Structures are given as structure tokens and as C-alpha cells.
Amino acid sequence: MLVLEDVNASYGSVVALWGVSIRVEEGEMVGLIGANGAGKTTVLSTIAGVLRPARGTITFGGESIVGESPEDIVRKGIALVPEGRRIFPGLTVEENLRLGAATRSDRLGIQQGIDEMYQRFPILGERLHSSGGTLSGGEQQQLAIARALMCRPKLLMLDEPSLGLAPKLVGDVFDLVAELQDTGVTILLVEQNVAKTLQIVDRAYLMRTGRIVAEGPAYELREAVDIKSAYLGAE
Amino acid sequence: MNSRVAQLLGRLPWAENALMLIVPLLAVAVAIDLYDNLMLKRILIGMFINLVLVVGLQLFTGNSGLVSFGHISFMAIGAYASVLLIMSPAKKVYTLPDLTGPLSQIEMPFIPGILLAAAFTAVIAAFIGWPLMRLSGSAATMATFALLIITHVILINAATYTRGTRTMYGLENYTTLWMSAFWAVLIIITGFVFRESRVGLMLRASREQQEAASVMGVNIVIVRWVAWVVSAFICALGGALWAHxxxxxxxxxxxxxxxxxxxxxLIVGGTGSVSGAVAGTIAITGLFEALRAMEIRISAFRIAGQTAAGFTEVWLGVAMILLVVLRPMGLTMGQEIRLPARLRGRLEARTPKSEG
Known part of the structure; x- marks a missing residue:
């Protein structure tokens, strides 16, 4: 479904990705793990069209998406839940959800989508007219995910959904992500929480300093001895 | 009737805010029209025209978060364009003797004239805005300021159409109290409708989290540009009303x-809401007129042995500094004005539940 081949990307003169190749098949949940600064977020930004790759190809459903604008990539069915949630604090819960459907124009479908989200995330339905900034961290994460689902994505990319949440809520978020896969959406999950991620994903890629250093089914990576060292950034 | 009002409030959540602004404004207009004091009438007309300008400015600045110093150039273009379209050919012979071609012959009725002038201004704004809306923050603000200066210089030098530095005279007094009130009310409603519209929502999102809005699929340049063009249209209307x-x-x-x-x-009232634009316009107009009345009296009595030239400006400046220090978010703190809680409770009790 999504194929990155030999992708290099850089911020100005600083190269952040070196020859990154990733495949995500339809219906899969794939993890992208590694320490802080390994380049995981950069991979997502590059797929989302925020950053343009300096080299390599990115195809989605067999079509190249390199050089497309972020909104065209959303239209093609790739949604991103950005790091730190990035909900719109001054807008109401409902307005946040309506924005998730910014690329859609079917008024009725959007309303239906909002109702669906209220069923799946009842807490959001209760706080319909509250501004997003008044929600708790866990609620904001639910809102960020619901907002991304509003564009009916084929591929959902989550960037550190457990970051900054209370330990009890971290488990809830992973449960939620696991449930999402059951609804048929393909997921690319970026996480620092390696142990929890490898419990729910099908396959994973391990990144270190801008490179993919290991890949394989979750159970294999779980057993790989050097995960801990990669995670801690040690050689 | 109450239940019908309640229904309307349920469907259009902003209707309550709009009514809270419009009803008192119209009440004041009726009172002053009945009282028939020429000076008060003129103050009120001036305030209604300022409402058009400030709400027009709020539509852009409030929703996009970009401060513009350039919107008065749209007011000026709208004013001159409306004069060219509306003034009779017989008068143009005297005021604009160098004018030739169809512009020297045209004579439009007032309302179509000001609408066409505003549309013309909006087209100009559309061209200017296309590159300008790619800028952000203080760079955007400086660019709009440059636009104000450029427009000013062009108006001064296009003497064939504007009489240059000389005053343009011979305009008819079309902007009556009710004409200005009508446009002020219409523009206040426009401000709310725009804010709640799809484009308005996207623009507010981009103001809050530019990158997040972008990955949601919001094209920031386009939504800013739409607001820019709409607000230019409104400010041009304000200019045309002001000219007449x-x-x-x-x-x-x-x-x-x-x-x-x-x-x-706008800043004193609070950029974040339409109510802020209205409150700020009323507050500054009131302050300005009160200070001016005092200045005239002080000058008349020669208190301290001299006239009080500059009194209004100095104290207006002091008052603004105080307001901005004491309420940095503006008088309305970015909120809309709502019904008093008691009345709201009574109305909501009658609202048929539509959700669930």
C-alpha cells in the first residue's frame, strides 16, 4: 500500500534520513520505533508531504506521492495524528472534528462522521461545545485521533500517541490503537515506547540516527538482543 | 414567538451574539433619529461607518491572526471608485476636467455604485493578496503597511481620477443614518457568517496551529486569501459610504x-471576536467624542490661558495604552457577547431538543 524506497531527507543542510525503505501492506499495523531524534517523525513528515525527500521514491497504492501538497496527500487517504496531539485549543470539539474533514465536501457525510466519532469516543460527545484546550491530555489524544479519522483515511499515521500521558492512560491509548486496526484501517505507528508497541503491531522497523537498522515481525524484534541498545542510543 | 426565537438560536448559535449587538445599535439609532439632533446623528453615522470598517478588518485579522495596516487603502480605493461611478457627468466636468472616456459619462445609482466600487477593489485586493498571503507574522504586517503607502502615493499621483492632493468635492449626501445603519448591521452578520463558514473555520484553525491545519488538508494561503478579498470588499464599502x-x-x-x-x-475591543470589533468601535468613538467635546469647552473658556489643541489625541493615546495594559485581550477578551444568564435559561427551556 505504502512503499518508501531509499528515501533521503534533510532539514536545510542537515541530512535527517539516510536511505530509508519502508513497506506498509493494506490492513497491517506497522511500528516505527527508536530513540528520540532517530528520525521517526521526519519519516512521517516526509510521507505527509510537509518535507520533500531529497532522494528516493514514495508510492501510495502504486502511485508516486513525492512532491504532492499535504492537502492532496490527505485527499489520497493518508492522515497524520501529529506529535503532541496539536488539537486546536480555541476551537470547540465539534469544530476540531469538522476540520478533520477539511478535504471532504459532503455535508451529510461529515455530519455522519461526527456522529460516528461521538459513538466511538463518548467523552467527545459529552463535551461537544467545549473548547479543545479544556480537555484533559487523554481526551485530547482521543480528539486528535477522531479528527484524523474524519477524513476516512486508508492509512492512519500516529506520531507518539502515548507521549506525555499519565501511565494509566498510556495503556488506554495502545488499546485504542489496537481497536482501530480491527475497524480495517491500516496503521503506521511511531513510538518510543518500544515494549508496548511491539505488543500490538504486526511488524516493526527500528531506526537509529536516520537509518533503518532492523526490521521484521514484532515477535522477532522483541527477541532481538540489541533492541535495548538501539533504544538507548548506545553502540 | 419566544419558541421561534429559541429555535433560531438552536440552529444558528451565533444568532444570539449577533442580536445582542444589533438590537441595541438599532435602538440607539431609533432614539437619535427621533431626538433629531444633527450632531448626535453625525456621530452615530460616523460610528456605523467605522463599524463597517472595523468588522471588515476583524474578518481578516481576527480569523487569520495576521495584523493588517493596509485595509485603509481598500477604504480609499473604494471611496474614489464609488465617486467615479456615482458622480453625475455634469459635476465631473468641474471636479475632474481631465477625465475622458466612459468613466466621465457614467452615472450610477448609489447602491449599485458602491457595490461595483467594492467589487473593483476586491479584484485589486485579489491580485495583491495572492503573493502577500504567503507571508506570516511581522513580515505580513510590514507588507500590508507598505501597501498603504503605495496606495496613498498612487492616489496622489493619479490626479486625473482623484484630483491628486486637492480635495475631491461635489459628492452627494447619500449616506443617511439608516443607510449607514443598514450596512453596519449587514456587515456584522457577515462577520459571524464568515467566521462559522468552512473557510472561516479553516482559517481559525491555521491561526491556532498552522502545521496541524496543514496536515489536516487546509490550504492556508487560499483560506487567508479568501478572507483578505472579502474584508477588502467590506472596507471598500465602508470607504464608499464614508465618502458620501x-x-x-x-x-x-x-x-x-x-x-x-x-x-x-479592533485591538481595544479584542481582535478575536465580532463583538470585540463592535465594542472597540463604540468605546473609541465614545471616548473620542467625549474628549473632543471637552477640548472645545476648554478652548472656549481659555482655561490656563490657552487653547487645548491636541488635547483629544493625547488623552486618546493615554486611554488606549491603559486599556491595552489592563485588558491585553481587549474589552471582550476574545469572547462574543451573550444574553444575560436568566433570559438565556428561559429561552433554552423552550428549545425543542434537536440532538440525541
């Missing part, structure tokens, strides 16, 4: 001073 209220205009009367005053009205 003052009956004399010159490029100097629609320049720095007006820019400062309208931006101050």
Missing part, C-alpha cells in the same frame, strides 16, 4: 490616522 457622508475626500483623510484609529478600535 463627508461629501469631501482627499488621500490624506484615508491614511495613517484612519489606519491607527481603526486598528486601535
Amino acid at each position: 457622508f463627508m461629501m469631501v475626500i482627499s488621500p490624506y483623510t484615508m491614511y495613517m490616522h484612519t489606519t491607527f484609529l481603526t486598528v486601535a478600535m
Whole structure:
């Protein structure tokens, strides 16, 4: 479904990705793990069209998406839940959800989508007219995910959904992500929480300093001895 | 009737805010029309025209978060364009003797004339805005300021159409109290409708989290541009109304001073809401007129042995500094004005539940 081949990307003169190749098949949940600064977020930004790759190809459903604008990539069915949630604090819960459907124009479908989200995330339905900034961290994460689902994505990319949440809520978020896969959406999950991620994903890629250093089914990576060292950034 | 009002409030959540602004404004207009005091009438007409300008400015600044010092150039273009379209050919012979071609012959009725002038201004704004809306923050603000200066210089030098530095005279007084009230009310409603619209929502999102809005699929340049063009149209309307209220205009009367005053009205009231634009306009107009009345009296009595030239400006400046220090978010703190809680409770009890 999504194929990155030999992708290099850089911020100005600083190269952040070196020859990154990733495949995500339809219906899969794939993890992208590694320490802080390994380049995981950069991979997502590059797929989302925020950053343009300096080299390599990115195809989605067999079509190249390199050089497309972020909104065209959303239209093609790739949604991103950005790091730190990035909900719109001054807008109401409902307005946040309506924005998730910014690329859609079917008024009725959007309303239906909002109702669906209220069923799946009842807490959001209760706080319909509250501004997003008044929600708790866990609620904001639910809102960020619901907002991304509003564009009916084929591929959902989550960037550190457990970051900054209370330990009890971290488990809830992973449960939620696991449930999402059951609804048929393909997921690319970026996480620092390696142990929890490898419990729910099908396959994973391990990144270190801008490179993919290991890949394989979750159970294999779980057993790989050097995960801990990669995670801690040690050689 | 109450239940019908309640239904309307349920469907259009902003209707309550709009009514809270419009009803008192119209009540004041009726009172002053009945009282029939020429000076009060003129103050009120001036305030209604400022409402058009400031709400027009709020539509752009409030939703996009970009401060513009350039909107008074749209007011000026709208004012001059409306004069060219509306003034009779017989008068143009005297005021604009160098004018030739269809512009020297055209004579449009007032309302179509000001609408066409505003549309013309909006087209100009569309061209200018296309590159300008790619800028952000202080770079955007400086660019709009440059636009104000460029427009001013062009108006001064296009003497064939504007009489240059000389005053343009011979305008008819079309902007009556009710004409200005009508447009002020219409523009206030427009401000709410725009904010709640799809484009308005996207624009507010991009103001709060630019990158997040972008990955949601919001094209920031386009939504900003739409707001820019709509607000230019509104400010041009304000300029056209103002021209046919003052009956004399010159490029100097629609320049720095007006820019400062309208931006101050918006900031004092609070850029974040339409209510803020309205509250700021009322507050600054009231303050300005009160200070001016005092200045005239002080001058008349020669208190301290001299006239009080500059009194209004100095104290207006002091008052603005105080307001901004004490309420940095503006008088309305970015909120809309709502019904008093008791009345709201009574109405909501009658609202048929639509959700669930």
C-alpha cells in the first residue's frame, strides 16, 4: 500500500534520513520505533508531504506521492495524528472534528462522521461545545485521533500517541490503537515506547540516527538482543 | 414567538451574539433619529461607518491572526471608485476636467455604485493578496503597511481620477443614518457568517496551529486569501459610504490616522471576536467624542490661558495604552457577547431538543 524506497531527507543542510525503505501492506499495523531524534517523525513528515525527500521514491497504492501538497496527500487517504496531539485549543470539539474533514465536501457525510466519532469516543460527545484546550491530555489524544479519522483515511499515521500521558492512560491509548486496526484501517505507528508497541503491531522497523537498522515481525524484534541498545542510543 | 426565537438560536448559535449587538445599535439609532439632533446623528453615522470598517478588518485579522495596516487603502480605493461611478457627468466636468472616456459619462445609482466600487477593489485586493498571503507574522504586517503607502502615493499621483492632493468635492449626501445603519448591521452578520463558514473555520484553525491545519488538508494561503478579498470588499464599502457622508475626500483623510484609529478600535475591543470589533468601535468613538467635546469647552473658556489643541489625541493615546495594559485581550477578551444568564435559561427551556 505504502512503499518508501531509499528515501533521503534533510532539514536545510542537515541530512535527517539516510536511505530509508519502508513497506506498509493494506490492513497491517506497522511500528516505527527508536530513540528520540532517530528520525521517526521526519519519516512521517516526509510521507505527509510537509518535507520533500531529497532522494528516493514514495508510492501510495502504486502511485508516486513525492512532491504532492499535504492537502492532496490527505485527499489520497493518508492522515497524520501529529506529535503532541496539536488539537486546536480555541476551537470547540465539534469544530476540531469538522476540520478533520477539511478535504471532504459532503455535508451529510461529515455530519455522519461526527456522529460516528461521538459513538466511538463518548467523552467527545459529552463535551461537544467545549473548547479543545479544556480537555484533559487523554481526551485530547482521543480528539486528535477522531479528527484524523474524519477524513476516512486508508492509512492512519500516529506520531507518539502515548507521549506525555499519565501511565494509566498510556495503556488506554495502545488499546485504542489496537481497536482501530480491527475497524480495517491500516496503521503506521511511531513510538518510543518500544515494549508496548511491539505488543500490538504486526511488524516493526527500528531506526537509529536516520537509518533503518532492523526490521521484521514484532515477535522477532522483541527477541532481538540489541533492541535495548538501539533504544538507548548506545553502540 | 419566544419558541421561534429559541429555535433560531438552536440552529444558528451565533444568532444570539449577533442580536445582542444589533438590537441595541438599532435602538440607539431609533432614539437619535427621533431626538433629531444633527450632531448626535453625525456621530452615530460616523460610528456605523467605522463599524463597517472595523468588522471588515476583524474578518481578516481576527480569523487569520495576521495584523493588517493596509485595509485603509481598500477604504480609499473604494471611496474614489464609488465617486467615479456615482458622480453625475455634469459635476465631473468641474471636479475632474481631465477625465475622458466612459468613466466621465457614467452615472450610477448609489447602491449599485458602491457595490461595483467594492467589487473593483476586491479584484485589486485579489491580485495583491495572492503573493502577500504567503507571508506570516511581522513580515505580513510590514507588507500590508507598505501597501498603504503605495496606495496613498498612487492616489496622489493619479490626479486625473482623484484630483491628486486637492480635495475631491461635489459628492452627494447619500449616506443617511439608516443607510449607514443598514450596512453596519449587514456587515456584522457577515462577520459571524464568515467566521462559522468552512473557510472561516479553516482559517481559525491555521491561526491556532498552522502545521496541524496543514496536515489536516487546509490550504492556508487560499483560506487567508479568501478572507483578505472579502474584508477588502467590506472596507471598500465602508470607504464608499464614508465618502458620501463627508461629501469631501482627499488621500490624506484615508491614511495613517484612519489606519491607527481603526486598528486601535479592533485591538481595544479584542481582535478575536465580532463583538470585540463592535465594542472597540463604540468605546473609541465614545471616548473620542467625549474628549473632543471637552477640548472645545476648554478652548472656549481659555482655561490656563490657552487653547487645548491636541488635547483629544493625547488623552486618546493615554486611554488606549491603559486599556491595552489592563485588558491585553481587549474589552471582550476574545469572547462574543451573550444574553444575560436568566433570559438565556428561559429561552433554552423552550428549545425543542434537536440532538440525541
